[in-house]
Amino acid sequence: MTLSAGERLARLRLARTDRVGPVAFRQLLQRFGSAEAAVDAWPRLTARAGAASPLCETDRVQAELEAGEAIGGRLLIVGDPDYPAALAAVDPPPPVLWGLGNATLLTARPCIAVVGARVASAGGLRIARGLAAQLGAAGWTVVSGLARGVDGAAHEGALETGTVAVLGGGVDDVYPPEHADLHRRLAQQGCVVSERPPGARAQAQDFPRRNRIISGLSRGVIVVEAELRSGSLITARLAAEQGREVFAVPGSPLDPRSRGTNDLIRNGAALCEGLEDVQRAFSTLRTLFEPQADSPDFQEPDDALIEQLAALLSPTPTPRDELARAVGAPAGAVAAALLELSLEGRATLLAGGLVSS
Template sequence: MSANRTAWLRLARTDGVGPVTFFKLIERFGEAEAALDALPGLARKAGRAQAPRMPSREEAESEIAATEDFGARIAIASDADYPPLLLELDPPPPVLTLMGPLGFDRPSCAIVGSRNASAIGMKFARELAQGLGARGVTVVSGLARGIDGAAHTGSLETGTVAVLAGGINHIYPPEHRELQAEIARRGCLVTESRFGLSPTARDFPRRNRIISGLSLGTVVVEAALKSGSLITARLAAEQNREVMATPGSPLDPRAKGTNKLIREGAALIESADDVLDILGQLKRRVAEEDSDGWMPPPSDGERPDDSDVDAVRERVAGLLSPSPVSVDELARAAGCPVQLVMAALVELELAGRAEIAPGGQVRSA
């Protein structure tokens, strides 16, 4: 990996640097190495006593070596083979770890649902995945118990992608050890997490964002009203992807979430043909895409000056609360241009005083 790619990995693994802040730093400084050099000063200006911990070059190279020794590979968003649908996200994950021979040149659809799934729900998910795979669609899911595992099993022969919350070498759940190994051999494992990481609760929504982001559409087979699968469906809608759901008995709590999705406008799915009809027009988009990887947007000559950021930083910080608010709303409340508020938020996140979520929501840390 070149020095620039190693710096990219170091920046992505730096404390306080989420995906939004990562790309704002790249846009501001042009390259990862320059952003790393500037980062301690930005964090101090925003009130952090000590600079955020940045992995050393040796630590980054060690992660790369461990990943490759395990049989996986690291892909950054500027690589030509980075999954093209993820490049449409705002922002895409800066760094992914991939393992397996399956590429991302075919149309894909996510199938997700309850961990505590019914027997009939798992049968439907498995047969749905088989039907989609037979028609050239890659099935994406999260390798969880229940519906996810059934979807992977049904599409193992035709192509399946499992998105992990932890590191590429982390086995979860334990009973899917053989399934995970088989997907690595014949399909593809994907994670945003560093090698060796055991996931925490905050890593699963990030995983869900990648599941929906890799897919033209998301099918929810079973989901309770507070299911994580509904988070995946919400993220799919925010990403302008299709949201689909299978109906269930009103007496089954596992159908409450899917029935609610249908009432709110999700497409009702009873067979693979229903999914294919919905995805039919979108499949051409993947076939015609020729991605050269992420490129920084052209400079518009309107980057805020450091002095302007210094003048509004505390005003922006004072408007934050634990409840998320959009950056646009925050800019209105501050009476400042969005770009200026965004620059201040980046520094506040580096200082551990703000959290910027993909999709334009921000709150106090």
């Protein structure tokens, strides 16, 4: 069912409100049934929290919508029928995405990611470009991060068949500068996506979230060259946590750029020397992505419960169910109290039902 214009606007307002991350966003929808109802309830919800973030103003999101329209962007909101099903099944999904270019590439064909070293060898670039071209010809949409090295080569290889670049900044944030022409061609022939507003410049904290979207869109992640401390290995780890297949191209033990990929294989990743290895792993493309079921029966918490839970939190992530047992309160009341603590900035809601201070 298509979201109404009012619900889309309300969801964007919630997504752009400080302290409303993907987990809090999902719980607000679960607690109130819709974003419009959550917006209406915001004054009451935050009445106890003197330090709670104000709700993002309508003027600010209207300006974002106008900026996106001006560059030809398309806003995809979780709950829309055209929001990618694979990403919607991630725990939790990004509330909103901007797309620039052919957004049907996100849903029309299965996606697979090709990522790797920024300072790649000539051989690594050749493998990434050739493998991406083979995957595209075989019916895959190739996803990568538009970074130097392997990412750029993967986009080049799949440009004719369909490729998606996920950015840390807004969809109009061209980085690195030498990829300006590739970015332009992707916006014309492929698709550029980001959860940041148009005009936003990438910050360091944006790249792990970008990597999570790369793996979340994809049914598998192929790593071509990566050192042991590499962002590509973060993407591979996220893919494994999301239940995606992880592939790694083996390399010489004498090359530091192969140590990460060789270690992935050592720890269970599928060896990938070409398209045949990918096809063997995916004997069928009828993968079903089911949204995560995490919908507690929210109950109104009291001040005493909120303070009890605040005292139990620490920087170490703790399961929400464990906190409920510790205070002897119903799970729904604990979930509501933790949501309010997160809006105050006194708790951080994490994927998998975990909470930290």
